[in-house]
Amino acid sequence: MGFNRVFLFILVAVAIAGLLRFGGRPYPVRVPIESSSVFAVDSPDLSDRWVVSADRAKRLIEDGATLLDARPSKLSMPDRLGGAIAVRWQDFSQPNNPNRGKLIEDDRVLTEKLQAIGIFNDRPVVAIGDPVRGWGEEGRIVWMLRSLGHRQAVFVDGGGLALAQVDLSPIESPTPLGDFTIEHRGMWSIDRDALHQGLERDNWVVIDTREPREYAGETPYGETRGGHIPGAVHLYYKTLLTDEGKLLDRPSVRSLLLEKGITREDRAIAYCTGGVRSAWLTAVLADLGFEVKNYPGSMWEWSADRKLPIQL
Incomplete structure (x- = not known):
């Protein structure tokens, strides 16, 4: 032969x-293929993916991922997805002004809270929110988990409504006690002092993700002083969404960022009122490969310190 x-x-x-x-x-x-018509990239490796499609989320959940519903209860009823674990970003944050945007400092308390909602070290976590009516809470949960060392936390593009449309099977089992242990990863966070010291750096771009009226000086959410951090560019985070609450395609998102002078050569710093909307943008930019940090204290903390500058 x-x-x-x-x-x-x-x-x-x-x-x-x-x-x-x-x-x-x-x-x-x-294989990870970037589509020009959708934002989420379907990749077998979640370490660099912060945003997934509803179809991808369905597969993850059916394979055992923990599903967290971060929508405020007043928004999510009556369509709470069966088996999803309800979470509030406030439950993991400090309770009093001006620190309400900052995570609880006691790791023991945080660990107990995260294990109680079924967070495991090696099990993916899928978070859903209400991108149209919410505040980007799903992004806050994902940013928190990533910052505390979880490497497979993602949120669903389009939120709970998108996930409800892919015929997800109800999750019948009770929430198991997780085994998650905290391992702080500081690359996605910045504190007040570090931000203040870096305002003059040429390669930093500070992004105000709030509504236009807030950037202009109104304080509808309880900031001590109105205005914005000096030099910050304004990019209301919902500018990156369609009317249905899905992210624009990746080229469109990049184009909008470029219009604001935000490129991958810069270090992006995002802030809002309490580090929620800015955490959502942090997740989106991280998914795009940007070097980005969330300022969790945001304007609640910044505006309360009268030694810090504010621009109108």
């Missing part, structure tokens, strides 16, 4: 074995 026949025989044998192994169906190998 010549070499070519031997080689052909081996190829046929391997093909038959593969068909037998996978029930006659070709094995679905997924």
Whole structure:
């Protein structure tokens, strides 16, 4: 038997074995392909993915991921997805002004809270929010988990409504006690003093993610002083969403960022009122590969310190 026949025989044998192994169906190998029509990239590796499509979220959940519903209860009823664990970003944050945007400082308390909602070290976490009516709470939960060391926390593009449209099977089992342990990762956060010291750096771009009226000086959410951090560019975070609450396609998002002078060569610093809307933008920019940090104290903290400058 010549070499070519031997080689052909081996190829046929391997093909038959593969068909037998996978029930006659070709094995679905997924590779990260960037689509021009959607934001979320379907990738088998979640370490660099912060945003997933509803279809991808469904597969993760059916494979055992923890599903967190970060929508405020007044918004999510009556369509709370069966089996989703209700969470509030406030439950993991300090209770009093001006520190309401900052995470609880006691790691023991945070660990107990996160384990109680079924967070595991090696199990993906999928968060949903209400991107149209909410404040980006799902992004806050994902930013928090990533900052505390979880490497597979993502939120669903389009929120709870998008996930409800993919026929997700109800999760019947009770919430198990997780085993998550905190390992602080500071690359996605910045504190007040570090931000103040870095305002004059050429490669920093500070992004105000609040509503236009807030940037202009109104204080509808209880800031001590009105205005914005000096030099901050204004990018209301919902500018990146469609009317249905889904992210614009990636080229459109990049174009809007570029219009504001925000590029991947810069270090982006996002803030809002209490580090919620800015956490959402942090997640989106991180998914795009930006070097980005969230300022969790945001204007609640900044405006309360009268030694710090504010621009109108």
